[in-house]
Amino acid sequence: MTAADARPDLRELGDHVAGRRDRMVADLVAYAGLETPSDDVGLLATGLTWVESWLGDVVGAPTARAVHDGGAHGDTVSLEYEATAASSGPLPWVTVLCHYDTVWSAGTLEGWPVVVDGDRVTGPGVFDMKAGLVQFAHALAAVDALGAARPHVRLVLNGDEEIGSPSSRGVIEDAVRRGGPVLVPESAAGGAVKTARKGVGLFEVEAFGVEVHAGLDPRAGASAVDEIARVVLQLHAAADLDAGTSVNVGVVHAGTRSNVRAGHARASVDVRVTSAAESARIDGVLAGLRAHDPLARLAVSGGWNRPVMERSEATASLYRTAASLAHELGHELPETSVGGASDGNFAAALGHAVLDGIGAVGDGAHARHEWASVSGMVERSTVVAALLTELARQG
Ligand SMILES: [Zn+2]
DSSP, rough: OOOOOOOHHHHHHHHHHHHHHHHHHHHHHHHSSSSSSSTOOOHHHHHHHHHHHHHHHHOOOEEEEEEEEOOTOOOOEEEEEOOOOOOOSOEEEEEEEEOOOBSSOTTTTHOOOOOOEETTTETTTIIIIIIIHHHHHHHHHHHHHOOOOEEEEEEEESSSSTTTTTTHHHHHHHHHTTTTOEOOOOOOBBTTTEEEEOOOEEEEEEEEOOOOOOTTTTOOOOOOHHHHHHHHHHHHHHHHHGGBEEEEEEEEEEOTTEEEBBBBEEEEEEEEEEHHHHHHHHHHHHHHHOOOSOEEEEEEEEEEEOOOOOHHHHHHHHHHHHHHHHTTOOOOOOOOOSSSTHHHHHHHHHOOEEOOEEEESEEEETTTOEEEEHHHHHHHHHHHHHHHHHHHHHO
């Protein structure tokens, strides 16, 4: 490299990352060998300590570090890795979001140890998303080892993503607001990166009736069952599957006895949308729910757990940059939109370019057959390394 802000030779970069293959696999095996369930603060703390120490070995010491107490959840750590390579202009920042928690409970490893079998690594959390962090760390280390210019990196590690990021959301949003594109090394979907994700709303609708004897004096009462039944029909009618909006009342609890007009009923609703306009429409439907019987009343609680991640022009442009680099490296990087949400949704809602699903290639998120591809780790790590150098060049 003569000029630090010239793009490095992609083949050289690819060879360098490929040389890290065995270390990446060993790192993933070690990392996945530590259980980090979202609901176990002790195990999360042990896991996070390991992650920070391991990052120190692979990437070096961060230039800044902040810990945010997670309270009942895992702590969130923000690490900054400022670029040191000389550049002709100011270097941009990128924010990288990695969760270190998994959906797997303590003890899962006893019956399901981490195993490397040919191209596959299996074990709890390897695909979602432990391989993603390993790939990113080695991509960053590879760029630095070659002395190539790269953006300053702001890495957020959170331990509550799988339960909706209740304690880390603010930290993530603060990091994203400070500027630059956002990379989320979550697992790929069938090898594709995720440029759009649905927004997810979790709502409860309660109906309050008036209990009376069902036979003696029915007119004096009001049935919460009748009210909630009407609500279910209205909500299901609000779905628009062609527009990507699903509305599902998955659980209903109501009433006490068949001879009592029901005093209380509750419906649990899962809503998924693909646009902010659709989430606003659903908000309107929920706000417009009215009790049919003047003696009854309704109450709506809950909200949008994660806002919709729309495929903005900024996101599409970031994707095109990554896809063309992948193509130059001899790989394909397809894109897709998915129904599941991630912390990428928070970043997209703030108007930032987000490349999500740039982590593991494999399958089986949240499933017993979860696996990550070893060749995929090398391939996607190389693509991320190339993207970092390109983002530095674009400034
Ligand atoms: Zn994940």
